[in-house]
Amino acid sequence: MPSNGWVERGDARRGRSAGRWGDVARRRQTLLTINNLQVSVEFGLPLDSPFASIVKIQPSGRDGIVRLKPAVSTDEALEWLKSEAVSTWGLEMSPEIEQQLQPTAQAMALLSALDIPEDVEPLLL
């Protein structure tokens, strides 16, 4: 089981799910749950392709929502970070890890709440 939570098959690695094959019809199916990890299969079916292309391993209880706008709360951001820590790093969640993630969640909430004029672009130099 890969630690980054993704298994890719077929042409997905080369981005075909949004490329030559056009739009992708997705369907998720839960297969089993092991140690807080809910193993789901998300089939990305290119409309003009006969084979499934993407399998994603989904942490259980991953109902944390994260977005930039509308503003995310610290709790929402923390839930997101916790679920990502499990799926990305394969960590067992603990109070210590949650404590380490809390400041990042707070920073996410602050950035999310800040309104910046629409025409401001990120200067990358």
Added chain:
Amino acid sequence: MTSSHGCSESGRQTSSPARAERRMDGKMTDSLWPGGSTVTEIADSVAKGEVTATELAEAVIHRIETLDPIVQAFSQFDAGRLREEAAQLDREAEQGQLRGPLHGVPVSIKEWFDVEGFPTILRGPNAEPARSDSTLVARLRASGALIAGKTIVPLGEEPPPTRNPWNTDHTAGGSSSGSAASVSARMVPMSLGEQTGGSNLRPASFCGLAGLKPTYGLLSRKGMFPGFWSRDHPGLIGLTSADMALVLSAIAGYDPKDPTTIEAPPPASDLPAMSSTPRIGIIRNFFPDLTSESMLASVEEAKDRLAASGAEVVDVQLPEEFGAVWDAGTFLAAEFVTHRSAGWAEAGSAVTVADLGTGTPAINTASRRATELVPATYYLQARRIRSYLIGAITEQFHDLGLDAFMLAVSPTTAPEGFETTGNPILLVPWSFLGFPAATVNAGLSSDRLPVGIQLVRPQRQDRDLLAVTQWCENSLGVLPPPPLVTEPR
């Protein structure tokens, strides 16, 4: 290769005892070096044929042998190579060929920069000697500088062991502590440092020196070990603002090998005289809450002295949005994580709780590694906040007719011990915004440790900033060398 602590070659004493009184005209009073005390004085003496690079190299070797076992500023030093390079500079001078404005001036280099022939230790315990110089080291050499050695930055982000020459029980700061200590202990008159958060100005301040973190992109990062790409600033640590201006003019400018460098001529080497006394805006929000009472009192005292010299000091409130600067800076840690990922993968170890420890102590406790989990939109939002604040603060600065913002460099003076290198929280915003920031010494605290004030201007106003810091130096005076240097050994 010879370590500074194991160097067996003996140098000869070329210095005379220092006079330790504090001068109020911005000039140094100690004559620890042949030919003068500052870069400007030494370079002038070499150009006039009053002192040779070899004499200067022997002074460096003597000081390092005498003081570095105590101070622990240098990580790599080769006396034989230093003598050879000095001899070559002397041969060129004898033929009437001075390489540039720094001919014969000794300069130390922070470990982060590649120096041909020395391993860049941060690249790993088995790093091979660098095959070429980083751009800035190459430009220093082309200007005639004598590369004295490399200053300590421990592998693995451990606090450096470097002692503060003003009190060896205290840290010299970090992570350019070796650079600052090498100048403070008068082992060299100038050092090339680096600041990602507060690592150039903090040690400069803790060691009673002048320091400059220039505008982002003014100094090339080619050949410099990366931290946060968009916050990494090569910097200078020296004795006076005039020295900063001279060295900056020699090494600044566009580098095709670093696409983030500014396509503009380097600032002139001489500082413009201020047409009037400066108007300085002392920042009254955000920063005071992060600063100790004793440091605030020191800043107020410096403010009063500047005002007594004729400066107009006004209170400034930064816009409310400025408060996001620390949290926004957190997300740029994704750059650090991106760069380090290959090394972590090679090491093959799984992420543990320990890896999530505080990434930038005392700024906030947000884990650098946690940025690996954050959607890219947050990184881009942080960059947008940077863009917005650059515009807002620049506009406010000019609307108020200021010559510089003023605040403390650090919440406290140099902490005792070596578990921490001090707090960069007052410096990080300017690293995030890429604004030039400089430190000027404002005397000693009651416990005889240097106190620094920080002066800041908007981007690309480095020379004007140094003109202000020079005015402040003339008003506040310049510290003599620390007792470690002047007391007989």
